[in-house]
Amino acid sequence: xxxxxxxxxxxxxxxxxxxxxxxxxxxxxxxxxxxxxxxxxxxxxxxxxxxxxxxxxxxxxxxxxxxxxxxxxxxxxxxxxxxxxxxxxxxxxxxxxxxxxxxxxxxxxxxxxxxxxxxxxxxxxxxxxxxxxxxxxxxxxxxxxxxxxxxxxxxxxxxxxxxxxxxxxxxxxxxxxxxxxxxxxxxxxxxxxxxxxxxxxxxxxxxxxxxxxxxxxxxxxxxxxxxxxxxxxxxxxxxxxxxxxxxxxxxxxxxxxxxxxxxxxxxxxxxxxxxxxxxxxxxxxxxxxxxxxxxxxxxxxxxxxxxxxxxxxxxxxxxxxxxxxxxxxxxxxxxxxxxxxxxxxxxxxxxxxxxxxxxxxxxxxxxxxxxxxxxxxxxxxxxxxxxxxxxxxxxxxxxxxxxxxxxxxxxxxxxxxxxxxxxxxxxxxxxxxxxxxxxxxxxxxxxxxxxxxxxxxxxxxxxxxxxxxxxxxxxxxxxxxxxxxxxxxxxxxxxxxxxxxxxxxxxxxxxxxxxxxxxxxxxxxxxxxxxxxxxxxxxxxxxxxxxxxxxxxxxxxxxxxxxxxxxxxxxxxxxxxxxxxxxxx
Amino acid sequence: xxxxxxxxxxxxxxxxxxxxxxxxxxxxxxxxxxxxxxxxxxxxxxxxxxxxxxxxxxxxxxxxxxxxxxxxxxxxxxxxxxxxxxxxxxxxxxxxxxxxxxxxxxxxxxxxxxxxxxxxxxxxxxxxxxxxxxxxxxxxxxxxxxxxxxxxxxxxxxxxxxxxxxxxxxxxxxxxxxxxxxxxxxxxxxxxxxxxxxxxxxxxxxxxxxxxxxxxxxxxxxxxxxxxxxxxxxxxxxxxxxxxxxxxxxxxxxxxxxxxxxxxxxxxxxxxxxxxxxxxxxxx
Numbered sequence: 001x002x003x004x005x006x007x008x009x010x011x012x013x014x015x016x017x018x019x020x021x022x023x024x025x026x027x028x029x030x031x032x033x034x035x036x037x038x039x040x041x042x043x044x045x046x047x048x049x050x051x052x053x054x055x056x057x058x059x060x061x062x063x064x065x066x067x068x069x070x071x072x073x074x075x076x077x078x079x080x081x082x083x084x085x086x087x088x089x090x091x092x093x094x095x096x097x098x099x100x101x102x103x104x105x106x107x108x109x110x111x112x113x114x115x116x117x118x119x120x121x122x123x124x125x126x127x128x129x130x131x132x133x134x135x136x137x138x139x140x141x142x143x144x145x146x147x148x149x150x151x152x153x154x155x156x157x158x159x160x161x162x163x164x165x166x167x168x169x170x171x172x173x174x175x176x177x178x179x180x181x182x183x184x185x186x187x188x189x190x191x192x193x194x195x196x197x198x199x200x201x202x203x204x205x206x207x208x209x210x211x212x213x214x215x216x217x218x219x220x221x222x223x224x225x226x227x228x229x230x231x232x233x234x235x236x237x238x239x240x241x242x243x244x245x246x247x248x249x250x251x252x253x254x255x256x257x258x259x260x261x262x263x264x265x266x267x268x269x270x271x272x273x274x275x276x277x278x279x280x281x282x283x284x285x286x287x288x289x290x291x292x293x294x295x296x297x298x299x300x301x302x303x304x305x306x307x308x309x310x311x312x313x314x315x316x317x318x319x320x321x322x323x324x325x326x327x328x329x330x331x332x333x334x335x336x337x338x339x340x341x342x343x344x345x346x347x348x349x350x351x352x353x354x355x356x357x358x359x360x361x362x363x364x365x366x367x368x369x370x371x372x373x374x375x376x377x378x379x380x381x382x383x384x385x386x387x388x389x390x391x392x393x394x395x396x397x398x399x400x401x402x403x404x405x406x407x408x409x410x411x412x413x414x415x416x417x418x419x420x421x422x423x424x425x426x427x428x429x430x431x432x433x434x435x436x437x438x439x440x441x442x443x444x445x446x447x448x449x450x451x452x453x454x455x456x457x458x459x460x461x462x463x464x465x466x467x468x469x470x471x472x473x474x475x476x477x478x479x480x481x482x483x484x485x486x487x488x489x490x491x492x493x494x495x496x497x498x499x500x501x502x503x504x505x506x507x508x509x510x511x512x513x514x515x516x517x518x519x520x521x522x523x524x525x526x527x528x529x530x531x532x533x534x535x536x537x538x539x540x541x542x543x544x545x546x547x548x549x550x551x552x553x554x555x556x557x558x559x560x561x562x563x564x565x566x567x568x569x570x571x572x573x574x575x576x577x578x579x580x581x582x583x584x585x
Numbered sequence: 586x587x588x589x590x591x592x593x594x595x596x597x598x599x600x601x602x603x604x605x606x607x608x609x610x611x612x613x614x615x616x617x618x619x620x621x622x623x624x625x626x627x628x629x630x631x632x633x634x635x636x637x638x639x640x641x642x643x644x645x646x647x648x649x650x651x652x653x654x655x656x657x658x659x660x661x662x663x664x665x666x667x668x669x670x671x672x673x674x675x676x677x678x679x680x681x682x683x684x685x686x687x688x689x690x691x692x693x694x695x696x697x698x699x700x701x702x703x704x705x706x707x708x709x710x711x712x713x714x715x716x717x718x719x720x721x722x723x724x725x726x727x728x729x730x731x732x733x734x735x736x737x738x739x740x741x742x743x744x745x746x747x748x749x750x751x752x753x754x755x756x757x758x759x760x761x762x763x764x765x766x767x768x769x770x771x772x773x774x775x776x777x778x779x780x781x782x783x784x785x786x787x788x789x790x791x792x793x794x795x796x797x798x799x800x801x802x803x804x805x806x807x808x809x810x811x812x813x814x815x816x817x818x819x820x821x822x823x824x825x826x827x828x829x830x831x832x833x834x835x836x837x838x839x840x841x842x843x844x845x846x847x848x849x850x851x852x853x854x855x856x857x858x859x860x861x862x863x864x865x866x867x868x869x
Contacts, residue, residue: 048677052677054677054680054681056684104855104859105855105858107859108858108859108862113676114615114621114676114680114809115813115858117680118621118805118806118809119851119854119855119858121802121806122806122809122810122851122854123851125802125803125806125847126844126847126848126851129843129844129847130844133842133844240802244684244688247681247684248688251681280696281693281696283692283695283696284689284692284693284696286688286692287685287688287689287692287693288689290685290688291668291682291685291686291689294672294678294681294682294685295667295668295671295672295682298678
């Protein structure tokens with residue numbers, strides 16, 4: 001397997017190094033430029049194709065890297081041996097800037113909204129204006145001229161081209177490696193269902209900021225090589241046109257793969273070298289190609305090649321099963337029973353009083369069922385606890401801590417796991433990857449995000465769940481989106497349970513299941529909750545299930561608690577009978 | 586009022602109205618269709634180039650109006666059919682598709698007219714004495730025309746059945762469809778009207794700005810900032826957002842320079858995303 005992973009980058013390296021031998025030095029020089037652009041396009045591909053957000057101003061980091069490198073190389077005579085350190089700064093600064101921008105914008109804006117793309121576009125236009133007007137530093141419109149070559153490497157020579165080729169192969173292999181790590185899986189999960197990932201305790205804004213920083217790092221590295229290659233950096237290298245170029249190359253070549261982005265940059269670069277001066281409407285054609293790719297061919301050239309390949313050689317490239325490794329203990333690992341208290345919680349939204357002074361206390365382990373007519377505020381009581389519904393007044397405490405306004409990911413890290421009424425899984429990921437994300441919740445961190453071992457983590461609970469739900473093992477590679485409703489309910493419950501939360505919120509876990517499935521899942525839930533020693537709050541309409549599972553029952557009505565007690569007590573409660581029989585409003 | 590203050594006040598009103606006119610279509614399309622039309626600014630650009638075409642043919646300025654209408658309606662309709670509609674409910678792809686459209690329009694115009702700046706002959710080049718100052722007649726005409734246009738729009742929106750249908754679709758698109766509103770047709774109409782208003786703004790601005798293929802991007806970004814600050818709460822939000830963004834830009838640009846004005850607006854937008862993500866006048 002190690003060989004097959006090294007095979008592609010090695011092949012790429014051999015091909016790239018052979019190009020100047022087979023063609024002219026001039027061709028190699030031009031190709032070198034497109035390879036540089038390709039490195040930056042790989043960054044765009046990583047951000048957009050993998051982590052699911054759209055950077056429209058990537059040239060900002062490319063150009064910043066190029067300008068900084070230009071300054072360093074021009075001052076090389078003065079700074080001498082500091083050059084290497086300063087070149088590192090030329091890459092580190094854009095990377096840090098991107099991380100900062102990511103943290104600023106992602107913290108408050110929604111995944112798919114236009115905020116991030118448009119702000120990055122605005123930033124790159126600002127960068128262009130500054131580069132254009134700050135003539136004393138940047139050389140203004142004419143650019144920073146007379147940038148010396150790297151010592152010993154003629155910019156038109158084969159040596160410099162080889163350097164570019166090697167860096168290009170390194171970045172390709174690096175991005176491919178990152179995508180295979182747990183971090184890469186989490187990026188994919190963010191792109192598919194950012195909300196859900198937050199409920200597993202992952203701060204998705206940081207995950208995305210890291211992806212953005214990596215993409216800016218690649219752009220800055222490309223810029224670093226661009227400055228000595230061209231000997232000139234103009235405001236155009238910070239501008240929106242180059243930014244649009246990076247996006248187009250990644251799209252046409254195939255955004256999901258670093259090879260695709262590279263291929264796109266080289267392919268379109270060479271084509272435009274041929275056609276630029278002969279065909280006026282050349283760039284119109286490129287724009288049309290881009291629109292067609294977006295509409296009809298989102299996988300790009302490389303995606304098409306891969307599909308053809310797997311059609312010709314089915315079964316190729318499947319991962320073999322890895323030997324399971326015992327997962328580390330959950331970071332929560334507090335055996336203490338959570339004490340949850342709603343203290344006169346009120347939620348008013350759009351003039352509707354959703355929760356009306358809800359008071360409810362849960363401090364015993366076991367299964368507590370919440371029942372109540374539609375609109376009683378059952379799901380809302382979960383939403384307000386997990387930061388999905390702003391609380392108007394009152395307070396929520398968890399084991400003494402005020403969590404009234406805590407975010408979803410913070411609540412998950414405090415040991416609150418949630419399963420949704422409509423099963424919410426990562427539809428584009430395999431069943432195994434879904435399970436892994438459940439296992440990683442509250443366990444993975446730091447360097448483990450970049451190691452292979454967490455892919456093979458296993459816990460006693462996982463084995464137990466695999467026995468209970470055989471499809472978890474039988475359809476490991478199947479995409480979760482293709483599972484049946486019942487299987488998705490079971491998968492989502494398994495993911496939620498694998499995080500081993502000490503407070504489980506289960507919102508009609510058996511909704512949409514057949515009677516047999518309902519009974520099966522109910523018994524698994526009871527078994528898992530007791531073996532974890534956890535506290536579970538379960539919204540349930542099926543009274544037979546309530547009777548079988550509940551240690552006690554809360555009845556919500558019109559946004560407040562109407563009754564609480566054992567199943568028998570609730571059953572004989574006249575008020576409860578009245579609301580279910582429609583006796584009074 | 587001293588002449589200087591009066592000039593600044595008129596400049597401010599002019600800026601805000603122009604901004605509001607450009608943002609109107611962007612905001613309506615975003616509010617009603619959920620589509621951030623990245624090619625919105627390019628329709629402003631098309632309006633301006635329509636005037637150039639007319640002028641090159643030796644026809645009077647006002648002939649640019651029908652040309653703008655035809656160009657924007659045709660391109661807007663085709664774009665809605667081929668790009669916006671197939672990508673509904675895929676927000677990132679919609680952004681990409683309309684971004685591709687904006688590239689196409691920029692590059693198309695660039696291939697036909699070249700990359701350089703173009704100018705249109707001034708219209709109504711005289712001045713008018715007003716509030717103790719002298720102000721260009723053409724701008725005064727624009728200020729009055731846009732104000733009348735917005736007043737008519739508000740009246741239509743509040744009084745006409747079509748306005749009620751629009752409100753219904755904004756409030757609950759599924760229910761609106763269920764009670765017999767053709768939401769598909771309304772989406773098409775909305776998109777076409779939105780971009781056509783942008784085109785009209787371009788037509789009106791043609792004598793006052795330098796015209797180039799990339800001019801649309803600044804309109805798009807300023808429009809986006811106005812939406813962030815103003816929110817999607819109807820015409821009031823539009824006015825408030827335009828006031829804040831236009832005001833900040835005019836003020837800082839005249840005190841320091843254009844770049845500082847741009848930077849200020851960008852910072853305001855980021856602050857709003859942090860502190861008031863729904864804008865000053867949020868949608869109810």
